[in-house]
Amino acid sequence: MFEAFWRETGDAAEIVIPGWQTMSYFSDVTNVCWFLEPGFDHEVRRLHRLVGNAAVDGYHVLVGTGSTQLFMAALYALSPPGADEPMSVVSTAPYYSSYPAVTDFLQSGLFKWAGDANAFNGDTYIELVCSPNNPDGSIREAVLASETGKAVHDLAYYWPQYTPITRRADHDIMLFTVSKSTGHAGTRIGWALVKDRGIAQKMTKFIELNTIGVSKDSQLRAAKVLKAVSDGYELAAEGKQGHHHHRLFDFGRRKMVERWSMLREAAAASGIFSLPEETSDYCNFTKEMAATNPAFAWLRCDREDVEDCASFLRTHKILTRSGSQFGADPRYVRVSMLDRDEAYDIFIKRLASLK
Ligand code: PMP
Numbered sequence: 001m002f003e004a005f006w007r008e009t010g011d012a013a014e015i016v017i018p019g020w021q022t023m024s025y026f027s028d029v030t031n032v033c034w035f036l037e038p039g040f041d042h043e044v045r046r047l048h049r050l051v052g053n054a055a056v057d058g059y060h061v062l063v064g065t066g067s068t069q070l071f072m073a074a075l076y077a078l079s080p081p082g083a084d085e086p087m088s089v090v091s092t093a094p095y096y097s098s099y100p101a102v103t104d105f106l107q108s109g110l111f112k113w114a115g116d117a118n119a120f121n122g123d124t125y126i127e128l129v130c131s132p133n134n135p136d137g138s139i140r141e142a143v144l145a146s147e148t149g150k151a152v153h154d155l156a157y158y159w160p161q162y163t164p165i166t167r168r169a170d171h172d173i174m175l176f177t178v179s180k181s182t183g184h185a186g187t188r189i190g191w192a193l194v195k196d197r198g199i200a201q202k203m204t205k206f207i208e209l210n211t212i213g214v215s216k217d218s219q220l221r222a223a224k225v226l227k228a229v230s231d232g233y234e235l236a237a238e239g240k241q242g243h244h245h246h247r248l249f250d251f252g253r254r255k256m257v258e259r260w261s262m263l264r265e266a267a268a269a270s271g272i273f274s275l276p277e278e279t280s281d282y283c284n285f286t287k288e289m290a291a292t293n294p295a296f297a298w299l300r301c302d303r304e305d306v307e308d309c310a311s312f313l314r315t316h317k318i319l320t321r322s323g324s325q326f327g328a329d330p331r332y333v334r335v336s337m338l339d340r341d342e343a344y345d346i347f348i349k350r351l352a353s354l355k
Helices: 003-007 038-051 066-078 098-104 197-211 216-237 248-270 309-315 341-353
Strands: 060-065 087-091 111-116 125-130 150-154 173-177 189-194 280-283 288-291 296-301 332-336
Touching: 003 248, 038 060, 038 189, 038 216, 060 066, 060 197, 066 087, 066 098, 066 125, 066 150, 066 173, 066 189, 066 197, 087 098, 098 111, 189 197, 189 216, 216 248, 248 288, 248 341, 296 309, 309 332
Parallel strands: 087 111, 087 125, 125 150, 150 173
Antiparallel strands: 060 189, 173 189, 280 288, 296 332
16 A cells, blocks of 8 residues: 555655675664664654654664564563463454464463453463554553563554554553554564663564574665655655655555545445444644544454355455454454555455445
């Protein structure tokens, strides 16, 4: 979806890297995260200050190969070594399907997946809080509270194209990614904002042992992309010509509003699907009311004879992910709202025709 935007930005998000540059493992040996490119750190902080979605003062910025690597680093950092039992990792269902998959794939002795946070009994845990939530777009808070419990806030979708920005988030560990903010999933760059220095050091250690740092080339590209986003607003505000139409969040919100309206119409035309209620709130970034426009549609098939919605849709050439992968009922599926226009239009036509 974002490709159309970036095609229009000219050289604002382009970089050239001569052969002799970015050769070292190191970026800034005085920083806790010694492989973090200072230019990327700068643009991350600048963008959060512009959007107002997360606090950055007093936080360490850590870079990861996608926020996926930082998620693993957080599990490592929050699980004490030598404990009797692996740390329980939980999240309210429906939860992002990678959480259980990534948590358990190496069968670590440090942590293990323990399912739905609402069904968890105990004081020691890591709760993953995804808000707006993948797959259903809901706005979430931690549901567990204890002295020894820890939370990781995955704020991948807490950007103005998806949801009104209602507060400056200031949790202990917050994860973000260019995959969802700008659409550059292939650059494989995510970042964490971490309050505690000790935790930031442990997370950095994980990335050191896992991949000896994070591609500098990708960090430079991500920095340039984030810079183009901030410039689109700040240079326009200063009255410089030529930048006013390159406003990513305006583009993103316009697209998402249009797509959600098409989807609701198609579901109504079909008569056999239901979708989450639309909610709205005042957005501190745009200074106007805005609806939530989730990056995924959490679609329920209401037809009595359809127990497995993903299989039903597959027979009609619509590929989705089953609710069962998110700890939920297979009558639900998750549909991506971020494909290219052509694919999205075909999806809408096919969905509307189902009876
Ligand atoms: N968190 C959530 C909630 C996501 O939906 C995704 C991507 N699907 C990620 C993290 C992974 O992001 P990245 O590409 O940065 O690894």
